[in-house]
Each structure stands twice: as structure tokens, then as C-alpha cells.
Amino acid sequence: MKDKKLKQWRILRLIALGLCLLTFTPVVIPKGVFTPELFGIPYSLWTSFLITVALVWLTYLGTKVHRTDEEEEVRP
């Protein structure tokens, strides 16, 4: 159970890191380009908005698999 959680936590870390790195590439910040728009929102804004929501969601998932006080206290 503990190994499974650790593996899940590692996967979440990789996804979070990947999303952060993606933000700095032309995939999210193409120079001087604001299309395609989504509901009129410029490209870099809506893509980065989705990345922010994804990071917060990953944080939530992280709370389910990351170690907590209780587990720490029973460790030798």
C-alpha cells in the first residue's frame, strides 16, 4: 500500500514538473501569438489558466498519496 502510494506520488511529481516545463515553451507562450482563442480568451492565458487548475488538482491528488503525521508517528 505504502509502495503504491509512493509510486503514485512520484508520478504526480513528474506530471507537475512536466506541466511547469511546458509553460516555458512556445507550446504555451508562442511569441506575439494570441490565437487560437477560447471563448475570446487569448491563447497563452487560457492554456496557462488550465495548467494552474491542473497543478492545484495535482496538489489535491497529492494530499491523498503523500505521507502524513499519522504515518510518520508509527515509523520506528
Added chain:
Amino acid sequence: MKTWILIFGLIYAGLLIFASLKSYKKGRSVEDFMLAGSSIGMLLGVLTYAAALFSTFTFLGMPDFFRRHGVGAWIFLAVSDGAMVFFILWFGYHIRTRVRQLGFRGVAGLISNCYGNKWAGYIIFLTAFIFLIPYVGIQIQGISIFMGAAFPGFIPSWGWSVGIVIVMLVYSEIGGLKAIVYSDAIQGVLLLTVLWIIGYNCLSAFGGLEAMFDQVEMDNVALLSTPGPEGLFSAQFFIASMIAIVMIPVTQPQLTTRLVVMKSMKSMHLMAVAVGAFAILVITPTIFIGMYGASFLKDSLGEYPVAQQANAFFEEVFLYRQPNAIAALALVGLIAAGLSTTNAQIFALGSELRGLLKMEEKMVMRITKIGIFIFALIALLFSELIKDQIAMLARVSFAGTALMGPMILLGILSRRKVSTFIIYASLLGLIVFLLSLTGIIPQNYFGIRLDLILFAALATAAYISYQMSPHSTQTN
């Protein structure tokens, strides 16, 4: 408007008095006073962390950032905040584990203990002092400018600044960290409410989201993409900003303390998620306010010199173009934002000072309180001297303190007695960064920002320090 200011001001003052009296406990221990008994629950935790993080800088700086530099401002703050809250899960666990082993008397004291070297603590304290004081000063200045605009000629601007500092000192003296946490909670709610009301008004002026971006496209199309009209938002700027912001819980003592004083690890985890959601909620309306300034105030602000445009923008959009009651609420919200953040930062400096003092606890407490008073006075002095863009000053503050990140992280994570090499490398990094800020040395080398180079160099120095250390037990 003055009547509304009086009404909202009295309600806010009443809540502050109630909170400080509720926090005051006769015969309280030093731990109660400085660390709120380490029993902050999830809801209070979210609001106090968010209020310490989203200060006058969010209230005033972010709308101005969107107005001047465009939509990339979202990546600068919101994406970085998303990364920061994820990082809190990991860092919060490790620092709380370390605190259980070594106790907590401020970050400087903790890291001194981790390294068994007092210089580690001194350097952390010095960095916090250098970068937090100007930031506090500019927040005090921001409030006094607004008060001056609302009550022209009533008292000089420095009079408002002195008033703010007195309230802050009295308040923290009575209630300690718990009172600050309560005032943060009030500010968090107020900040969110005011920004959404004003943001909604700004969005309505355009006639909706799509109409807003259509209008901005006509007025200044460069605002809709990166790097923005002034070319600020390069990939390098975003990377350096993200590192600086992700390091905030590690290197800004007022926020590290808030992770430590949470009741449990579970509360801290949930707090991290909620802070992320709060970040999205609080930054979104600043887009609308900024775009409003870029379109509707383009011509009127163009008449001011660039250095004065930000203040003129704030006064116009928060005070003059809002109904009286909203403008009054904005003013009280701004005071609350400035007060809680300055309070948190000055109190944290006091807490850091306490961690470095080794003497009888009663004497430590007395010196800490005198220290808090002196820090507030210095910040007051700075508030009269500094003239800068608040968002950029905040960023410099984050970047400056972030330089201590590798040293702090290594101290917390390592179970070996770590070589002191990283301590002196961090001091050198700090000196180089300060030289670049004062213009003595350049801020770019081979096209790379100095803050990025320094951070990479210090991370490498941390690795070398670790490798130079004698083996004992394994690290995390």
C-alpha cells in the same frame, strides 16, 4: 464617500479589537505569543497563508502588471503559485518532521541548529531583513498614498504611515501571532470580496469577457500575448520568477512559520490545496481591472510620467470610478491587506531574531519586542524613501530571499552534518545579487539572468557541500 469609509473603517477596527482581545491570554507562554500555540486549523490556515502571500502586491501590483505587460502576468504569478502549492506538500512534510526533532524558533534558528553553525542563521536573518524591509516599506507607502487621495490635505502622507505602524505595533503586542492570524483571515475575505466587486465592475464596463479582449486587441494587441508590450515576459523571466515564488515557503519566514504552526500535517495538506484555489480566485479579477486600465484609462494615464502612472491608475480605478460604498470598501480592504502583510513580515523578523538569541527567555522576549519596534521604524523610514513599481519590488524581494533556498533545503533534508561551504557560498551569492541590484555589476551574463545563474550556482554548491560532508545516515 467619507461616511462609508467611517462605517467600514469602524467595522474593521471593531473586528481587529475583537480579534486581539480574543487572542490575548494572561500569563501566556512565549510559544503562545510567537507561534500561536501551533494549533492553526485548516480554514484559518488558508486565510492566514493567503493573506500573508497575497498582499498589497496582489491588490495594487497585479492589476498594474496586467495593464502594462499583459496576459503573461497570469503565468508570472498564478502558474508559479500552482507550482508552489504542490511544492508545499513535499516541503511542508520535511520541515515539520525536522521541527519535531529540533524544535522551532524561526527559520534562522532552525537552520543554525541543522548546520550547527550560527553563521547560517545570521545570513538567513540578514537576507530576510534586506529584502523584507523595503517590501514592507512600499506597502505602508501604498496605503498612505490612498489615504491621502481619500482625505486630501487632512494630514501629510507620512502621518498616515505613522498611524498604520502604530496600529500594527499595538495590535501585534496585544495579540501576538494569533491576533495576526485572525487579522489575516479578515483581510483574506475582504481582499477577495473587493477584488471581485471591482473586477466585475470593470468587466461589465466592457460588456463581457469576449468584448474585453476584443477591445484590448484594438487598443494594444501586444497585451494579449507574451512577451508583452515592453518585452518583460520572456521564458527566462518566467523560470526565474517561478523558482523565486516556489521558494517562498522555504525562504520567507512569515510563510514558513505558517506551515509549521498548522495543527496537523493533514490540515497543512488541505491548506495547500485551498491556497491554490484561492490564488486562482484572487488573481482572476485582477486581469479585468488591469485590462480596464489598459483600455479605458489609456489616454488619461498617458498624460502622467511613467513613474506616476501606477498610482494614478489605482486611484482612478479603485476610488474615483467606483460607487462611494465600493470605493470605501476598497480603501479599507487595502488598509487591511497592507496591515496584515506588514504585520506578518515584521513579526516574522522578530521571530527570526528570537531564534538567534541564546539567553534567558524573558530577556529574549524583551529584545524580540524591541526588535519588532525597530524593524517597524526602519520600514516606516523606507516607506518615505522608496519609489518603485510594487510588483517588481515584490519580485526582487522573492528572488533575493530565494537565494537562501538551497542552503535552507539542504539543512532541512540532510541527516549528515553538512559542510559549511554552502553557507559562505550563499553569503557570496547574496553580495553578488546586491551588487547587481545597485547597478555595480550587470544583471545579465551571456544572455542569462543573474538571478538564474546564482540560483543554479547555489544549488550546485549545496550538492558539493553535501558530497563534502562525512557520511552518517541517509538523506530524504
